[in-house]
Amino acid sequence: MLMKTQVLGLGSAVLSDDSAGVKVVERLMECNPGPDVILTMGGTGGLALVDMLEDCDRLIVVDAVVSGAEPGCIHHMGVEDLESSMPFHCVSSHGPGLLEILRLREALLDAPLPKEIVILAIEAADTATLSENCTPRVEKAVASAVDQILAML
Amino acid sequence: MNRKITISPITRLEGHGKIDILLDDAGNVKDCYFQVVELRGFERFCQGRPVEELPRIMPKICGVCPGAHHMASSKAGDAVYGIEIPSAAKKLRQLFYNAHISHSHILHFFALAAPDFIPGPGADAAKRNILGLIDVVGKDTGLAVIKNRGYAQKIQEIICGHAIHPAASLPGGLSKPITEEERVEIEAMGESMVSFALTALEIFQDLVLANPEYKELIAGDTYYHETYYAGMVDENNKVNFYDGDVRVKSPGGEEFARFPAGEYLDHIGEHVEPWSYLKFPFLKAIGWKGMKGGGDSGVYRVNSLARLNVAEGMATPLAQKAYEEMFGFFNAKPVHNTLAFHWARLVENLFAAEEVLRLATDPEITSKEVRALPAQTPTEGVGAVEAARGTLYHHYTTDSAGMVTKVNLIVATAQNNAGMGMSVKKAAEKLIKNGEADHKLLNMVEMGFRAYDPCLACATHCLPGQTPLEVRIFKGGELYRRLTRNLD
Numbered sequence: 001m002l003m004k005t006q007v008l009g010l011g012s013a014v015l016s017d018d019s020a021g022v023k024v025v026e027r028l029m030e031c032n033p034g035p036d037v038i039l040t041m042g043g044t045g046g047l048a049l050v051d052m053l054e055d056c057d058r059l060i061v062v063d064a065v066v067s068g069a070e071p072g073c074i075h076h077m078g079v080e081d082l083e084s085s086m087p088f089h090c091v092s093s094h095g096p097g098l099l100e101i102l103r104l105r106e107a108l109l110d111a112p113l114p115k116e117i118v119i120l121a122i123e124a125a126d127t128a129t130l131s132e133n134c135t136p137r138v139e140k141a142v143a144s145a146v147d148q149i150l151a152m153l
Numbered sequence: 154m155n156r157k158i159t160i161s162p163i164t165r166l167e168g169h170g171k172i173d174i175l176l177d178d179a180g181n182v183k184d185c186y187f188q189v190v191e192l193r194g195f196e197r198f199c200q201g202r203p204v205e206e207l208p209r210i211m212p213k214i215c216g217v218c219p220g221a222h223h224m225a226s227s228k229a230g231d232a233v234y235g236i237e238i239p240s241a242a243k244k245l246r247q248l249f250y251n252a253h254i255s256h257s258h259i260l261h262f263f264a265l266a267a268p269d270f271i272p273g274p275g276a277d278a279a280k281r282n283i284l285g286l287i288d289v290v291g292k293d294t295g296l297a298v299i300k301n302r303g304y305a306q307k308i309q310e311i312i313c314g315h316a317i318h319p320a321a322s323l324p325g326g327l328s329k330p331i332t333e334e335e336r337v338e339i340e341a342m343g344e345s346m347v348s349f350a351l352t353a354l355e356i357f358q359d360l361v362l363a364n365p366e367y368k369e370l371i372a373g374d375t376y377y378h379e380t381y382y383a384g385m386v387d388e389n390n391k392v393n394f395y396d397g398d399v400r401v402k403s404p405g406g407e408e409f410a411r412f413p414a415g416e417y418l419d420h421i422g423e424h425v426e427p428w429s430y431l432k433f434p435f436l437k438a439i440g441w442k443g444m445k446g447g448g449d450s451g452v453y454r455v456n457s458l459a460r461l462n463v464a465e466g467m468a469t470p471l472a473q474k475a476y477e478e479m480f481g482f483f484n485a486k487p488v489h490n491t492l493a494f495h496w497a498r499l500v501e502n503l504f505a506a507e508e509v510l511r512l513a514t515d516p517e518i519t520s521k522e523v524r525a526l527p528a529q530t531p532t533e534g535v536g537a538v539e540a541a542r543g544t545l546y547h548h549y550t551t552d553s554a555g556m557v558t559k560v561n562l563i564v565a566t567a568q569n570n571a572g573m574g575m576s577v578k579k580a581a582e583k584l585i586k587n588g589e590a591d592h593k594l595l596n597m598v599e600m601g602f603r604a605y606d607p608c609l610a611c612a613t614h615c616l617p618g619q620t621p622l623e624v625r626i627f628k629g630g631e632l633y634r635r636l637t638r639n640l641d
Contacts, residue, residue: 013318014198014213043317044217047260051303103284108295130198130214 005153006038006056006114010045010063010098016131017071017124017138020145021062024120027146033153049101050109059114060149061098064124064138071125072137074145079117118152120145172598173428174581180588185578186428199560204233204531204551207560209320211547215564217608220253220309221540222547223319224395229547230324232415232534233555234527241520242326247395248339248512249312249322250538254394255346255505256305256316257541258457258498261606262353263298266495269600270361290356301349304342308509311335326524336519343510347471350503354475357499362482372483375583376491376576376601378446379404381436381453383568384460385414385539391468392460392504394539400463401436404448406487410438414537417546421563422451434568444571444578446489454572455543455565456605457497462487469511472504491576494604498541531555540565542606569605576601 009025011018025039033039040052053059065075079099105111122145125135134142177183195214199207208226212219224246231238238246268281271289280288287295306316312331313319321328331339361367386400387393399417401410412420424433424441435441435451442450453459461480467473479496480486512518533550543565550559580597 012213014210041318046217047264047299047302048306048317050299051306100282100284104295104299107284107287108292108299130194 002036003058004036004038004056005058005060006040006054007060007062007149008040008042008049008053010042010061012044014130014132016126016129017122017134018064018127019132020064020122020124020134020138020142023134023142024062024122024145024149027142028149031146031150033150037153045098045101047101049098050104053101053105053111055111056114058116058118060152061117061119062145062149063119063121064127065121066124066127067121069123070137071123071135072141073123074141074148075119075121075123077119077121079113079119081119120148172577172602174577174585176585176588180586182578182582182585185574185581186426196560199557202557204230204549204555204557205324207547207549207557208323209318212317212319215608218253218257218540218542218545219317220250220257220313220319221538221542221545223313223322224250224253224538225536225540225545225547227322227324228396228536228538229534229549230536232536233531233549233551234324234534235529235532236325236525236527238326238525239520239522241330241517242523242525243396244512244515244518245312245327245331245523246322248509248518249309249319250395251505251508251512252305252308252312254539254541255350255502255509256302256309258502258505259298259302259305259349259353261541262495262498262502263302265606266498266603267356267361269596269603270364270367271356273367289360294352294356297349297352301346304346305509308339308342311339325526328524330521330523331519333519336513340510340513343506343513346506347503347510350499350506351471353502354499357496371492371496372490375580375597376604377489378454378491378572378575378579379448379489380446380450380572380575381409381439381448382459382462382487383453383455383544384463385537385544386411386464387468389468390465392464392466392501392539393468394501394505396538399537399544401453402463402487404446404487404489406462409436414544414546415535417535417537417548417563423563423567429570431567431570433570434563435571444574446575452571452575453568454605455568456494457501457541458488458491458494459543460539461497461500467500467504469504469507471507472500475500475503491572491601491604494606498606527555542566542608543568564608566605566607569607573602573605573607576604 007025007028009021011021013019013022022041025041029039038054042049042052102113106113122138122141125138173186174182175184208223208230211222211226215222264283268286272280272285309316309319313321381401381403383399383401385393385397387397398411398413403409410420420437421434422437424435436453439451446452461476467476479500530553531551535548537544537546545565546563548561549557551557577598580601584594584597
């Protein structure tokens, strides 16, 4: 039986490099990766992700990150990295984070965590300029992330 | 020398913001500044686009209240073309919009506000979240939260194509009607939403108001500010989220102004501070007198409590009863207690749910007549709605071909900018004495600005998604104490 994978792109489509995650999913849609791959535009997510996430074997999340690394660098993270680097805490003004959403699904919907969770975090250079385009280095990283995900599928 | 405390809630979810607290020589609070990072290139981003494209683009600018921007932008587009939209289109937009408000209020109360009370401000930080809340209220209630918030999202999706990126509303009405099957589905969801909205108010009653500590927090002095209030009302002075005049009431409760949204520039000025990208809207007739309350200060507040304060009631029976209970509890009107914004949000959620149900059963709601085509040369127009967070104004100017030349937005969070600063300052004044502050300050400051449900309108969503807080206390210009959460 084939492994069912969901690829979730997060970010604002009109805020330069913050759109990296949704751009990766857009490009994957053009590649038509097959029936066992669910491609989801999570946008700015929040609690809506409870409904958007599906039961799957593997979840690949693509999002932008600002960690101080070189723009365009792709960080590969697992759910354990979220545990340590994004403390589980609901104090945002706007909504729960990814880890909280996964736990909420587990607690309320008896939805087991996917067996494998891969997070591709693309280091952003600019997330404050309104633009539908990424900066050049992040644009290259988007293409690279698409290739990496296709290789995983 | 003055000392400075910096609180930096720098989450990507809420934008880039920080709160600076300045202390005087004795180590007591002198001033508070709420700062956000400016988004660049907004004018350039909008200029040169066809105005009918803005209702599709604007929701993407703010990932928090896309439905509000979708509606305000569509209404501004209607005004630019001088179009009166068909009656069925207006009802469909209202149906969409009440679902949007309900979704936003459910999210805010249960995911963000309630954990301050349930399990409570003293609980372990790891428990002050929606899962900690579910531990107290039970799994069934948790499921009801998720289900009904999901219904509110689903209704928006049915009407406008997508809950997060709505697209169907445009100048002249909507690009598509709804079918009878969709109407039936919406009606069933509306029934559930009304029932859940009543449950939410019961939860507030049982777990918040019945607790003397929380009751004191809500009714007490900590976040109490006597200010003006503004919000939209219908022809009977009842709360309306989608349409109506903007009504302003004084701190004493008298009607101070009432105007169509298109005249907003006559009534609202915008004060600029050198330290803030976020402007400070104020009542022009009073003038900007600084960040302070009272009848002599032009500071006004918007959002749920403000709407209830300026209205004479709610247009639906169950919400009206809840409205009367709330004002009865405080035995005052206007209510100036900032944490009552949360209660008002739940009253409004009931109103929104009742409106969803009423509109879903309106015989005209499945009419195919949902678009009036533009017949006039486009010029200039203003569209406004009550966003969940307060009045939202979109003001567009175009050339004769309908290409955008100028855009002005006044968003709710800016209108509460002064109010947030005042609430944070008051909390800080209570908790910082002689330069000493502890972690309780973080909670109390957070509770102060969270009541306003602020949206920094940038919708960035980069990892990490938590809200780091940093308090730095400077003595003689040197850092001598640092309190952090989620930074290390």
